[in-house]
Amino acid sequence: xxxxxxxxxxxxLGGVGMVGTLAATVMPQWRVSAYIDGNIVVFETxxxxxxxxxxxxxxxxxxxxxxxxxxxxxPALEAFRALMCIAVVLSVLSFLTAIVGVKYTHxxxxxxxxxxxxxxxAGVAFLLTGTLVLxxxxxxxxxxxxxxxxxxxxxxxxxxxxxxLYVGWVSTALLITAGAMYCHFWCWADKSAKSRYPSLxxx
Numbered sequence: 001x002x003x004x005x006x007x008x009x010x011x012x013l014g015g016v017g018m019v020g021t022l023a024a025t026v027m028p029q030w031r032v033s034a035y036i037d038g039n040i041v042v043f044e045t046x047x048x049x050x051x052x053x054x055x056x057x058x059x060x061x062x063x064x065x066x067x068x069x070x071x072x073x074x075p076a077l078e079a080f081r082a083l084m085c086i087a088v089v090l091s092v093l094s095f096l097t098a099i100v101g102v103k104y105t106h107x108x109x110x111x112x113x114x115x116x117x118x119x120x121x122a123g124v125a126f127l128l129t130g131t132l133v134l135x136x137x138x139x140x141x142x143x144x145x146x147x148x149x150x151x152x153x154x155x156x157x158x159x160x161x162x163x164x165l166y167v168g169w170v171s172t173a174l175l176i177t178a179g180a181m182y183c184h185f186w187c188w189a190d191k192s193a194k195s196r197y198p199s200l201x202x203x
Contacts, residue, residue, distance in 0.1 A: 006181055006184075006185055007098075007101075007102045007105065007119075007181075007182075007185060008102070009181065010098065010123075010126075010177075010178045010181040010182050010185070011095075011098050011099065011102055011178075013174045013175075013177050013178040013181070014091075014094060014095050014098055014122070014126050014174070014175060014178035014179075015095055016171075016174050017091065017126070017129070017130070017171045017172075017173075017174035017175035017178060018088075018091040018092060018094070018095050018129075018171075018175075019171075020167050020168070020170055020171030020174065021084070021087050021088055021091045021129065021133055021168075021171045021175070022088050022091075023164075023167055023171075024084070024133070024137070024164045024165075024167040024168040024171060025050065025084040025085065025087070025088055026049075026051070027049060027162075027163065027164035027167065028047040028048065028049030028051070028052050028053065028054045028064060028162075028164070029047050029049065029162035029163040029164045030047075030048055030049045030050060030140055030162045030164045030165060031046075031047070031048040031049075031140070031144060031159035031160075031161075031162055032045065032046065032047055032048075032159060032160050032161075032162045032163075033045050033046040033047075033159065033160070043057065043058060044056065044057055046159075047162065048159070048162075049162075049164065050077065050080060050081050050084060051066060051067065051081070052064050052065055052066045052067065053065060053067070076139070076143075079136070080136035080139070080140065083132050083133075083135055083136050084132075084133070084136055086132055087129050087132040087133045090125055090128060090129045090132065091126075091129045091175065093125060094122050094125035094126045094129055094175075094179075095122075097118050097121050097122040097125060098118070098119075098122035098126070098178075098182065100116070100118045101116045101118030101119040101121070101122050101182075102119075104116035104118060105119065119182050119185060119186045120182070120183065120186040122179075122182050123178075123179045123180070123181070123182030123183035123184075123185075123186060124179065124183065125179070126175045126176070126178045126179030126182065127175070127176055127179035127180070127183070128179075129175050129179075130171075130172045130173075130174075130175035130176035130179060131172075131176075133168050133171055133172045133175065134168075134169075134172045136168075137164075137165050137168035137169060137172065138169075140165060141161055141165050144159050144160065144161055145161075147159065148160070
């Protein structure tokens, strides 16, 4: 029963992490305007994402525009795009692999030794996906904080952490937790199988 709960919980966490990874990838709020000049009335809010930038006028009208040229983008942004796209694809594959692994494990009557290799594959894939999401999110956050406290950066160019970064961090935590749970379950099942069937450990 505990094994079933562990696998289902990992599947839910991985699914939410997958959705969060997709959301963080498409959200334009990676960098947002920093208001540090003491103005009470703010007419425009600037959002900068991986694919587009947006300007909100008094919170009533939102204008978004995709970046014109891919070749004109900073190399770091191109790398972050690639990492997040890979993470999205890998998160979907991880989730599907986890579903197959859970179905196989519940469908077999062989006990722990019948745990599918799909469980281990899903766990490793979830861990890798979480790492891929963590790199661009944390790198972007570090760059924003560095520029914010750099006196040489003009005030209009200073930015704050956007909502997409927090979504990315939460997704990373969920994906890594799901991956650790599946890897732990697979290791436990492997040890249980070897203890019940000593002949397996001799090969």
